Every structure is written in C-alpha cells, then in structure tokens.
Amino acid sequence: MSAPGPVGEVAVAWRHDLGAAIVIDGGDGRFVDAAGAGATIGELERTCAPRWVWWSQDTARTFVSAGVRPARCWDVCAVHRLIEGGTRGGPGRAWAHAVGLDPDSAPRVEPLDLFSVADTDDRAGPLRADGHLRAEWAQGAWAATSDAMLEWARLAGAAAARQRDLLARGATGDPETGPVRWAAAGGDAAHRLLTARSESATVALCAELEHDGLPFDRGAAEGIVSGFVGDRPTGPDDERARLAELDRRVLDHLPAGADDDLRSPERVRSLLRRVGVEVPDTRAWRLEQVRDAHPVVGALIEWRRAERFRTTFGYPWIDDHVGVDGRLRGRWAPADGAAGRMTATAGLHNMPAELRPAIAAEAGHVLVRADLGQIEPRILAAVSGDAALAEATHALDMYAPVADRLRVGREVAKLAVLGAMYGATTGRGAEALRALERSYAVAMGHLRAADVAAQGGNDLRTHGGRRIPMSGALDGSAGDGAERSRAAARGRYGRNAVVQGAAAEFFKTWAALVRNRLAPGGARIVLCLHDELIVHTPRDDADVVAGLVVECLHEAGRRWCPPAPVEVRFVADVSVVDRWSEVG
DNA sequence: TGCGGCTATTG
C-alpha cells in the first residue's frame, strides 16, 4: 500500500456489511469493499497511526471487532455531548450544532402511520437541501453507494473541524442561552482540545471493554450465589418451591398463617407493626437499628440479601452476561449521566463486593489493580487553583494536613471536605465547614460559585468544557415551599458536578494513556470503575504494567492540571493479584 | 405497558 507522505487525519465511515469509505487529510478519498476494509484500515493504523475521525461509537465497535485498535481518534458525537451537554446527541444533532443550525430542528424519523410513506430512496445522499443530515443516515440506516459513504465520511471530517473551532473559541455556539461562561469554570482552549481527544479515546476504550469483557470464574461465582440462595433450580417448579422456602424463613417468625408479600415495602411495614416494630421505611440501615426488637427483623435482613442475589446477581445474571469464553460483558458508555462519568450495564459498576472473588485472571495472567486515592479533593485543588489545598495533596493522605490546619480529627476533616463537595448542610462535617471556608477559601469559593450558579438555573461547565445543563434539570415534585428545596437541590447537584465531572475527565485522560502504552503488549484494561482501573496482563509483564500505570498517572497529572504555583499530586494504590477480592 | 417510588449495590 502506498501512503502518500505523512498522514494526519483520516475521516472514516465503515460498516462490516457495506465496506469502508476513507478520506485521508481531506483528499479525494477511496472506497474499500467489505472484504478488504479490515486489512486496509489495519495497515493504515500500523503504518501511520492517524487520528481517525468517525461519527459515533458504532464505528469504534466496527474497528474493534475487525481487530483494529486505533491509537488516536475523534468521535464527533462524543465531542458533541461534551460541548452541548446531556446524553441526547446522535449525528443529526451533532452536525446541526457543529455547523450552526438549530439542533432541535434536526430531522428525526417519525413513526410510520397509515398515511406516511417510508423514505426508502437508496440513492438519497446523507445531506438534505436545508443543510441537515437525513434522518435515516443519522440513525445508522445508511443507504450505501460508495459515493454516498465517501460523502458520509467527509461530513464527519467537516463536523470535527467545526468542533475544533468551537472548542478553540470558548465552547459555546448555543443559540438559546448564548455564552454560558461561568466565572470560575473551565480550562483553556488547549485543555478543551485535550479533553475532546481523551473523551474520544474513551469511546474506543468502551468498544474494547465491550469486546474483551471481564475475566470471570463462573464456578467461583456460582459457589458464591449458592451460598445465598442455594443450588441452581432444576426447573420452574423447583424455583417456586425454593422461593417459598426462602420466604418461609421470614414468615415462620410470625404467628401462623402470615402470608405477607415480602417484596412490598408497605406489607413489610405492616408486618413489622404487627410485632410491635414501627419504622418510617424499611431500608436496611433502619432495620439494622431495630434488629434486636424481634427475631423477624434479622431474618428479613438476611432475606433481602438473598433476594438481591436471586433477582439481580444470581444464576440468570451469570447466564445472561458471561460468555462461553468466561468473560463478563456489558454495554459501556463513555460519558453518560450528568457529569460525564463512564457507565456500564450488566452490574459491572455495582456488583456486590462478595462477588469479587469471581473476577479472576486467566491462566498465566494476573490482574493489576490501580485505585486513585482521594481523587475528588485533589481534582478540586487543581481546578480551583487553591494553593493551600494543592499543598495538602502532597501528602499521601491529604486529609491529614487538612485536619492539622483545621485543628480537628481526620474523620471530621474528611467529612467536611466531602460535605463541601456534596453540599451537606448538617452533620458532624458541617461544623468544620466554617473552618474549611477560612483555610481553603479559594476552593470553597469555587464550589460556592457552582452552587449559586446552579441554584439560579444557569448551565455550568466542567474544567474540560463539558456543559452541565441546568435548565429543566431536577424540576421534581411541586408543593408548598418546594421551590426553595429544589433550588437547594440544584445547588448541591452543581457543586458536585463540577468536581465529579472534572474527576471523570481526569480519569479518562489517565485511562487513555494507559490504553495506548499497553497496546503493544498483551495487557488490556478490562474494567474502569470511576477511580479504579483493572488491567489483565500476562503474569511475566505484571511489574512492568504496574510501573507503567503509575507513570501514566504522573503523565496525566502533568498534562491535565492547569499551571499553578503549587503542583497538585495524584496518588494511586497499585497491586498485582489473581482475584479482584485480594488485597495486594 | 409505562412510570414513579422503594430498595439495593457501587464509586
């Protein structure tokens, strides 16, 4: 293959069944049929490692399932969700926003009714006369001639170029609200560009996490599940019998004939009332407080635990999400939710700790775990530019110097710092909050500014430029004096979002660096958990991988943090284990 | 069938 000199950017549209359209540095472009696409794109990646520009995660999945793992990319939809905020954002909205059209007027496919005629014109190109993308293309139903696919790839390249302009200019082409610059928010243009790239890399990482899955010891998992709910049922009748047996262990503590539905909180409350236990709700921590009042309470707590393993993390969960290759798989989203954290389905982010022994390295391999320590207060120090708090990050346990400065115990200092970031107003931390205001005025001012702006319904931006929409957010139940409480809720939400969101951006920068450094070897990231990475690696490489993960953390810190008189330090706890449950 | 409320788990 002849590469015409150095290659920078390659816009690509690629589907297994159709083939790939490739436009190198805005040139003429070419089309490769389905049979040859993988080899051609793989060769380009090996020889040039260009920045691939594509519309959305679908293309990342096509890359990964064809065995190509792009080092650098630009995902138009991911960058759009960064700039505009929220989670709505297919190619139609992304294109409209990038070229300055009203995103709300982007065409959508209307449900067919008796009088409408489906637009099935196979010759229709992706672009409409009014400048919007045709809805069918935006939704992935490409009507593919090679010319149309080349056009589709070129449009992705054009959208990316416009997005780079938007990021350079200061982020906002928002026609309704105008510039939403909030005084204390946001890094500079270079930082927004860094964020756009690492958000894009995270799209590729998500496609890989979906493809590779998490190494899973099915036997160990079934052993753990059986400890809670017994052996695997042999059939529907057996399952019903076991269910009744579990229920009976609770109901047997009651007068004969009791037949309450334990799955209904209201019935559980009335059940408890009958034995003289009055509770406002039946949450576990509240039941724990009245455990000694009657034997049925303990039985109920135990029943809840078993019920959790029966319904959510039981045999059906294993059957549905663990492949024949012994990998646990879910769907991954690079920046879901308000602040842009990664999310995953299939319980990958909320698996009960008891199941961690089932996350086990394969033969000849180990897991390298790396936990970021106290990531949110460190991020707060960086984005607020608070020199005193930055000084505290030099300690391995930054709550220790904070406690010294506030003249309180470590636990109180921790509660106060967390409370400031979550918007707590009561509890033990609240007392120390005033001392926090005096000692770390810059950081507290940053949080308060976010709180006030959010209370007023103003959109926020994270340090990386992610828009946090506040209009319409958290407009919960109406009622007497509810507006005050809703404003307070918005304030807490905004206070937290600027920290949690920036922390998510930092995490993804770190993960993207690790991903690229691991690529040449046999090690792969197999789980991301907000502040924790798990890498699956051949045993012989474990020490090298562990060192590399730490190097990448320092590199991420240097690249990510705004220039400041006092450097912010990041720390990680790294261990090499066979099972996730093990402490290094 | 869809949706809010309740409950549980995780960071």
Place this chain on the structure above:
DNA sequence: CACAATAGCCGCAG
C-alpha cells in the same frame, strides 16, 4: 446517609 450511577419489583394510571 449529601453527589452520581444500574437494576429489580410493586403499585397505580391509562
């Protein structure tokens, strides 16, 4: 027991 998320079941409205 603040902030975020996924997920299951119940009870109710349409």
